Amino acid sequence: MIGGGFAGLWATRALAGSPVRVTLLDRRNHHLFQPLLYQVATAGLSAPDIAAPLRHILRRQRNVEVRLGEATGIDLPARRVQLADGDTLHYDHLVVASGATHAYFGRDDWAAHAPGLKTLDDALAIRRRLLLAFERAEATDDPDERAAWLSFAVVGGGPTGVELAGTLAEIARHTLRSEFRRIDPAQARVRLVEAGPRVLASFPESLSVRARVQLERLGVEVLTGQPVEAIDARGFRMGGVDVPARTVLWAAGVAASPLGALLDAPRDRAGRVRVAADLSVPGHPEVFVAGDLAAVEQDGRPVPGVAPAAKQMGAHVARVIRARLAGQAAPAFRYRDFGNLATIGRMAAVVDLHGWKLSGVLAWWFWLAAHVFFLIGFRNRLIVLINWAWAYWSYQRHARIILESPGDTDGADGEAH
């Protein structure tokens, strides 16, 4: 089992009590509740609030061994996984659920200037950039530089981009109010840039419109219909115009984990593995792919890369393995779509449950309830609820702590260490 995200963890759990030994391999020691990662990036939650050690989650499941490490090679004929630390793991069945990372459409030079959000370390690096931008604006006397530090852009109008832009506007307008002496944080400009014609393209058009209205009400400028042409340390270019923005965040593209390329199987444009109906790899029935790394079509439409789909795929793979061990035929995977939620900011969200559409405050409460409910661990649920209540009474975000960042390469922050 490679990957302790939703797909890998749900597959592992679903194998409890089965006559198999499971080794769960992950580069990180924790399972991450990705849907709330933007809250860590925007200082509303602490990193440990949305993560739990994989060992702890699985401590009572005696047929599981958790291994911290990185897979670097897969030897399909020999049924072996090669680890970066030199070790080798043998398997009878292999589940590859290593997910996705952000992608820059071949413009990897943008990565240094526009960080993406996939891991807790990404979130802390983004948090640091956001908070430092206001500090830099306060410290400078040059009006142009100040304006550039108070100019923020989020590239990509999907759920992550919408969440980040909405929360950023809230921070500027409310959280930081009265804390600075030379700048007015409410003067910050937050732009959300989407190449396609509308934000939240996976939602019905009427909810995209509602989302845009809610974003603009929060103070976000929504720019659609044109791609970003360049990003550097000073800002971004769009429609041939250079827009100064010292802080650009990337929420535009995902690419499948590079492990997909080791599986000797056809892949789609994003690098996802085209799996058989039971989620196994064509020609290798003992190897499965689940979660964001799997390209699955259903009724002519791709299964979306969301947490419920990953959990369902993980559980399905476990079902197939159990069926095979019992000598039975396994059913094909079918994704059960329960609906689509996206949050926008303070009391603003959109919900689409099979045509039952909701937006605004009610949608936000629905979104909150669903997310707290699905968090792993009672403690985390309690603490996240308290933090949320606190943030909404006080407009404060408690985690506004700048930590040193290992990945920061733009050299702009030497003096802040």
Next chain:
Amino acid sequence: MIGGGFAGLWATRALAGSPVRVTLLDRRNHHLFQPLLYQVATAGLSAPDIAAPLRHILRRQRNVEVRLGEATGIDLPARRVQLADGDTLHYDHLVVASGATHAYFGRDDWAAHAPGLKTLDDALAIRRRLLLAFERAEATDDPDERAAWLSFAVVGGGPTGVELAGTLAEIARHTLRSEFRRIDPAQARVRLVEAGPRVLASFPESLSVRARVQLERLGVEVLTGQPVEAIDARGFRMGGVDVPARTVLWAAGVAASPLGALLDAPRDRAGRVRVAADLSVPGHPEVFVAGDLAAVEQDGRPVPGVAPAAKQMGAHVARVIRARLAGQAAPAFRYRDFGNLATIGRMAAVVDLHGWKLSGVLAWWFWLAAHVFFLIGFRNRLIVLINWAWAYWSYQRHARIILESPGDTDGADGEAH
């Protein structure tokens, strides 16, 4: 005002309403409640639980400007502070409260192998090392290497060393129980190494004895009376014997902030500035030193480097500045010693209140109440209390999340990223 620790922050607050403009300069954007830093290092608390943004703390004090930046020079004749980012701050009065850092007694090569604990980044780096050590022990098949990964040492038997060693033993014996499949974390050896004859030397001898008994009950081996002779990546040497220990933590020495050397004043062996009775620098009545950077004697004994002393010094400096502005004479600083507390681990602590001595569970409750009471911010108090209650019911430590570490130089953790 250089430094937003206890001394600098208390001086700043005590100048509220005075006809002065205060610039508070700090390298970090947050005030840190250092007495609970070991809890972040040992995964009991999240970093934001014990820190608060300086801007937020001081948002209502209109005569204060908070500046993120690092002082690199002090021009006493011109009354200017030089910042690393090129800016210059002018002052009429200067308060230097930049504290202390850990020191290796001239053995700076030990720093890479035995990290110390002064900042949140230090705490996260130590947390990472502790958690990775158990992962490495689980991953290896070599019994010697496994034993070395399960061997922990804390150098220095002061309050920080005692807290770290006691909590480490608790983690090994309780927190990680039943989470590993190949190792038994309870087999981990935790050694506390102190060069002097007893731990907690600043306490009465009877309490040192009590502390040692409590440590040993928690599973810590206490080694006193011999200094550490060498530290490297494999372990440490003591009395000519090499002790394998892949994780060595440093809690032995502090040195004053290097800014003390810029003040043209006599200093003690640890680099602390010997200040006049009103905490000003001899020959420079407009410059004050407060907190851990100040060497103050009272009744023939040095004022200890603890939080209450720093707060009192900060408030005293503010008093002197106000008195001068009013044309009045300022009293000399007098430290009011309210007593001495140290925690050891689960329900174990020692308390010395002017001869009223306490140890064990009662002392621990006293220690907890005092620390939660003095935390800044109601939210932090509430969350810390909940986390503590949770940890003591469940034996769990919620923050067991390994994040990437910028400062790790021992090269042993390439595969965990």
